Amino acid sequence: MIALLIRDLRQATRAGGGFGLALAFFLIVTVLVPFGVGPESAVLARIAPGVLWVGALLACLLSLDRIFALDFEDGSLDLLATAPIPMEAVVVIKALAHWLVTGVPLTLAAPALGVLLNLPQGGYGWLVLTLALGTPALSMIGTFGAALTVGLKRGGLLLSLLVLPLYVPTLIFGAEALTRGLASLDNATPLLMLAGITFGVIAILPFAAAAAIRINLR
Amino acid sequence: MMPDLGKYALEVSAAYGASILLLLSLVLMSWTKGRKVRHQLRELEKRRAKRD
Amino acid sequence: MSLWEYANPKKFMQTSQVLLPYFAVLAAVCLVIGLVWGFFFTTDDYRQGATVKIIYLHVPAAMMAINAWVMMLITSLVWLVRRHHVSALAAKAAAPIGLVMTLIALITGAVWGQPMWGTWWVWDPRLTSFLILFLFYLGYIALWEAVENPDTAADLTSILCLVGSVFALLSRYAVNFWNQGLHQGASLSLDEETNVHNEYYLPLLFCIAGFVLLFVALVLLRTRTEIRSRRIQAIMARERLG
Numbered sequence: 001m002i003a004l005l006i007r008d009l010r011q012a013t014r015a016g017g018g019f020g021l022a023l024a025f026f027l028i029v030t031v032l033v034p035f036g037v038g039p040e041s042a043v044l045a046r047i048a049p050g051v052l053w054v055g056a057l058l059a060c061l062l063s064l065d066r067i068f069a070l071d072f073e074d075g076s077l078d079l080l081a082t083a084p085i086p087m088e089a090v091v092v093i094k095a096l097a098h099w100l101v102t103g104v105p106l107t108l109a110a111p112a113l114g115v116l117l118n119l120p121q122g123g124y125g126w127l128v129l130t131l132a133l134g135t136p137a138l139s140m141i142g143t144f145g146a147a148l149t150v151g152l153k154r155g156g157l158l159l160s161l162l163v164l165p166l167y168v169p170t171l172i173f174g175a176e177a178l179t180r181g182l183a184s185l186d187n188a189t190p191l192l193m194l195a196g197i198t199f200g201v202i203a204i205l206p207f208a209a210a211a212a213i214r215i216n217l218r
Numbered sequence: 219m220m221p222d223l224g225k226y227a228l229e230v231s232a233a234y235g236a237s238i239l240l241l242l243s244l245v246l247m248s249w250t251k252g253r254k255v256r257h258q259l260r261e262l263e264k265r266r267a268k269r270d
Numbered sequence: 271m272s273l274w275e276y277a278n279p280k281k282f283m284q285t286s287q288v289l290l291p292y293f294a295v296l297a298a299v300c301l302v303i304g305l306v307w308g309f310f311f312t313t314d315d316y317r318q319g320a321t322v323k324i325i326y327l328h329v330p331a332a333m334m335a336i337n338a339w340v341m342m343l344i345t346s347l348v349w350l351v352r353r354h355h356v357s358a359l360a361a362k363a364a365a366p367i368g369l370v371m372t373l374i375a376l377i378t379g380a381v382w383g384q385p386m387w388g389t390w391w392v393w394d395p396r397l398t399s400f401l402i403l404f405l406f407y408l409g410y411i412a413l414w415e416a417v418e419n420p421d422t423a424a425d426l427t428s429i430l431c432l433v434g435s436v437f438a439l440l441s442r443y444a445v446n447f448w449n450q451g452l453h454q455g456a457s458l459s460l461d462e463e464t465n466v467h468n469e470y471y472l473p474l475l476f477c478i479a480g481f482v483l484l485f486v487a488l489v490l491l492r493t494r495t496e497i498r499s500r501r502i503q504a505i506m507a508r509e510r511l512g
Contacts, residue, residue: 144433148413148426158409158416162430165405166437169444176448190447197440208433215425226320226385233381234309237327237374241484244370248488252495259498262505 001085001093008097011070022059022102023109029055030113041118048117049127049178055113056106056131057138057167063102064142065159067094068150068213077150081217087210092202095136095143103135119182126181130194134174137198140205141166147209151216170197277354279497286490293490297483304476312470324382326474330481331374335403338368338485342410343435346428356493358424359500361431362414363492367485369407376400395445402441406434420500 033051037043071077080090110131111124119127145163149155173194180187276282308326342361349358379397380390391397413430417423 148430149416151422152416155416158412161405161412162409165402165409165441166433168402169437169440172441172444172448193444193447204436205433208429212426212429215422215429218422229381229385230320230323233324233327233378234305236377236381237331240370240374240377244367245484245488248492248495252491252498255495255498255502259502262502266505 001089004080004085004090004093005097008094009100012066012097012101020105022063023105025062026055026059026106026109027113029058030116033117044118045120048114048119049123049182050175051117052110052114052119052127053130053134053171053175053178056110056135057171059106060102060135060138060142061160061163063098064146064163065149065156067098067143067146069146069155072150072216077213078217081214087213088206091143091147091206091209091213095140095202095206098143099136099139103131103139107131107135122184123178123182126178126187130174130178130181130191133191133194133198134170137170137194137201138167140198140201141170144205144209144212147212147216150213170194173197274352274354277352277356279356282356283494283497286494290487290490290494293483293487297480297487300476300480300483302480304473304478304480307473308470308477312473321382321385322470324378325470326477328375328378328382329474330478331371331378332400333478334481334485335368335371335375335400337482338364338371339403339406339431339435339438341489342368342431346431349424350428350432355424355500356497358428359496360489360493361427362424363496364485364489365407365411365414367488367492369404369411371481371485372400372404372407376404395442395448398445399438399442402445403438406438410434420503 030051033047033055034044037047068077071080081087083090107128110127111119114124114127142163145159145166148162149159152158173190177187177190177194180190276285305326308323312323342364345357345361345364348354349361376397379400383392383397384390410427410430413427414423417426
């Protein structure tokens with residue numbers, strides 16, 4: 001299993017593997033927003049939490065179709081299906097690899113982008129915390145979506161259509177926790193809900209995703 | 219015959235119009251598709267019966 | 271005699287052929303009675319004016335939008351557990367109907383909201399949940415269309431329906447938490463005191479019955495179509511082989 005994780009990470013960081021693409025996308029989105037809404041600091045500070053969360057979410061979405069596509073094309077997914085490790089574990093490893101390659105860099109880069117958007121002081125801790133709690137759920141849900149569309153020729157667009165509605169609760173609680181944290185309000189409920197969604201998703205979705213892959217490989 | 223809808227005439231008739239249009243198009247689409255498939259299947263079975 | 275007999279496509283075709291006209295006629299009768307009664311013969315509400323008449327479309331459509339998803343959830347489960355093709359095809363047949371119902375609920379709601387709240391759209395929990403439900407329907411239908419093998423498509427969409435149901439509930443809660451709404455609470459319940467006034471109640475019941483019957487008739491019709499097109503596909507495949 002660790003070998004699989006290392007292999008996935010190596011594939012992603014290799015040239016053309018898409019590593020850094022999500023980060024660049026995140027950067028561009030946050031740079032474009034002030035052009036769209038104007039450079040007023042107060043406005044930017046007001047919308048910064050939402051923009052950062054939506055940007056991170058879209059950046060996550062970008063690399064989802066690669067999770068299984070390469071393995072499906074060269075047949076290694078069939079090999080993994082017959083391997084002694086259960087498909088559920090493969091799914092978890094894939095999601096973990098996706099999170100390490102996109103979620104973690106996004107979380108770490110977010111404070112720097114927060115400066116660009118005039119995120120108020122004291123919000124940086126909450127920003128990192130909510131993203132760190134929320135991005136694993138994004139990766140796991142995305143892996144489920146990728147498992148559903150793995151056999152399709154043009155699955156990319158369909159994948160976005162399937163996954164985006166599933167992202168709604170994570171986005172709401174994540175952005176809400178961040179906004180409340182910024183306003184020094186009590187944000188324990190959204191934080192707990194965010195963590196609950198992440199853990200619940202990690203507990204349940206591997207089974208659904210593994211079932212989808214088995215169906216697609218049939 | 220038309221009831222007096224007061225100042226909301228436009229809204230109410232728009233809601234009714236749009237909904238009935240949507241429902242009718244759904245029914246019509248389901249029906250025509252059903253008819254097409256039914257005829258197609260009948261042709262196919264006739265062809266098969268002739269050949270056997 | 272058990273329900274599972276209708277899992278046999280042939281039996282289903284025979285029975286549904288008999289039942290379909292009754293449901294269609296009953297649906298038409300109920301809808302005409304309810305809508306004509308509601309549109310022409312009810313007085314205006316003292317606060318909402320004539321816009322109260324939109325209720326006869328808005329409430330039944332919203333109910334059916336949710337019920338259609340529940341029905342898809344149940345038939346998907348039946349397909350996953352017992353592998354009855356009719357069940358999977360019924361789920362496929364119901365999805366576009368649910369989509370249209372959601373659309374009607376959204377449109378009539380927007381038209382109603384404009385004069386009442388002064389805006390076409392607010393990010394109110396109920397409205398937002400329905401928008402999300404609309405997206406779920408779109409994704410579900412798109413997945414059916416995208417997968418070529420019908421059994422694979424049935425399996426994948428069933429899984430999506432199960433997972434989607436969980437997330438739909440979660441979204442409902444999340445949206446509630448996110449924004450308190452303008453939308454009034456449920457105006458129909460078995461508890462008589464909170465009901466809408468009797469004058470509006472009776473035609474509304476007819477409309478709801480009409481929408482339910484229309485839904486059943488359409489599901490029967492569309493499932494029959496799906497079964498036939500599956501049969502066409504099977505015959506074509508056999509001819510190509512033979």
